[in-house]
Amino acid sequence: MPQPIDVGSILGGRYKVTGRILASAEDDVILDGLDQVLNRPVSILVSAVENSANLTQSSREVAIGTRASNVSILDLGVQDNSTYLIAARTTPADLLDLVVPTEPPEDVYQEPFFTDTLSTEIFGKARDTAPAGGAYVYDDNSPVPPSAAVPNVSKERVQPAPAQPKASRPPRTAAVRSTPIPAAAVVPPLAAAAPAAAAPVAPAEAKVTLWDEDDYGFINEDHDDNYTDSRRPGTFPAELRGAGNHYAEPELLDDEDDEENAPRTGGRLLTGAIVAVLLIGALVFAFQHIGTLFDGSSNQAGDTTTAATTADPTQEKTSEAPAEPAPVAPVTSNITDITAYAAGVQNYSEAYYPRLADAFDGNKATYWPTVEFSNADFANLTDGINLVVELAEESTISSVTINQLAGTGGQFNILTNSKPEVAGATKIGGGSFSSPDFTLTAAPGVKAKYVIISFTELPKLQPFNTYPYGLKITEISVK
Incomplete structure (x- = not known):
């Protein structure tokens, strides 16, 4: 069918x-x-x-x-x-x-929907079919058995340790000065309520030095009326009792007398003097060079005028270089096969001669093929396959592009000549097929009437009908 x-x-x-x-x-x-x-x-x-x-x-x-x-x-x-x-x-x-269809899988295990109890199956117990309410689990991931009572940790409070008393200055009263404070009196009430089972702490020797009466300079008269001191208001020194409320104001110092705190202006004056000297020097230098510049320009202008007047009139006309002709764009007019087969060997390319027009018709969907060969050396039938691209006139050649189908590898040379022959042709480059397209950029100034593509080794075809080596040229363009 x-x-x-x-x-x-x-x-x-x-x-x-x-x-x-x-x-x-x-x-x-x-x-x-x-x-x-x-x-x-x-x-x-x-x-x-x-x-x-x-x-x-x-x-x-x-x-x-x-x-x-x-x-x-x-x-x-x-x-x-x-x-x-x-x-x-x-x-x-x-x-x-x-x-060929894929065989359907047999007995594919389906994972159960509930997998939170996978650990029970790992340790030898059948997996639960549904989650069961368990006891509270602490943060250390150690489970509590259901029979154990969970303590109500929310109601328990840890009593903070009593703060140690800070050493403070005793009140400035005569009672404190006259009566030493025993060591047991400094124990805070909270510490006294400690459990009886705790070992009693031996009273430590007081490390606070008590002030005596001479350290204060004043006394509370409400508690001790018999205490006298030369520093009391009643015993103020006689030489100072007659002094009134008048006092001498401190003598102010002038800025000129206060040399230590006076602002230091010597550095500023020195900096200003240096800057002024530099500016003056720069101005002098600029004036000198500006004058020299104007003098030199006027002298140069005078010399130019003199040279112009004394120049030979016959030398004013300079010969212009001949303009190069515009490059001629190549236009392919025909492609021929000039392959020379061994003596007595049939010309296998004759059957594909009519399809050479497909190699320069501008359509990459059409191609020119050769017969398939058993090896890359043309099966010893010829030394190479030579295609001649004939241009409409001698043209400037900048690049040659070869588009092929299904071939990788091979080897070819690109030549130019003034006649459609390999003999006497000039090689401008060569290459191999690693992709469907190959482009050779020619050196500047290459001109020719004929471009010859000489295949010295065949690329490998994939796929192929009989033998794996041959050519399928879809397009040859010369620019």
């Missing part, structure tokens, strides 16, 4: 079918294609009608990562009731694996 999708079809508005690779026993077809938007080769799998659901399911599993596969999926669609898969270049075996 012929497939509705075949060579020349356009899938998804961008993928063009360029070749047929193989068909399986179940009518699954693998095709060779080209992504016309990104200009890259792709592999296409068109499944049979009964395998369409399997292909769709497998593609989704590969896309989300649930199925392992070497296929890099680019697109999936349906056209003419056929499901097709667009993938990066890969082997037919990997593509055909996608039409």
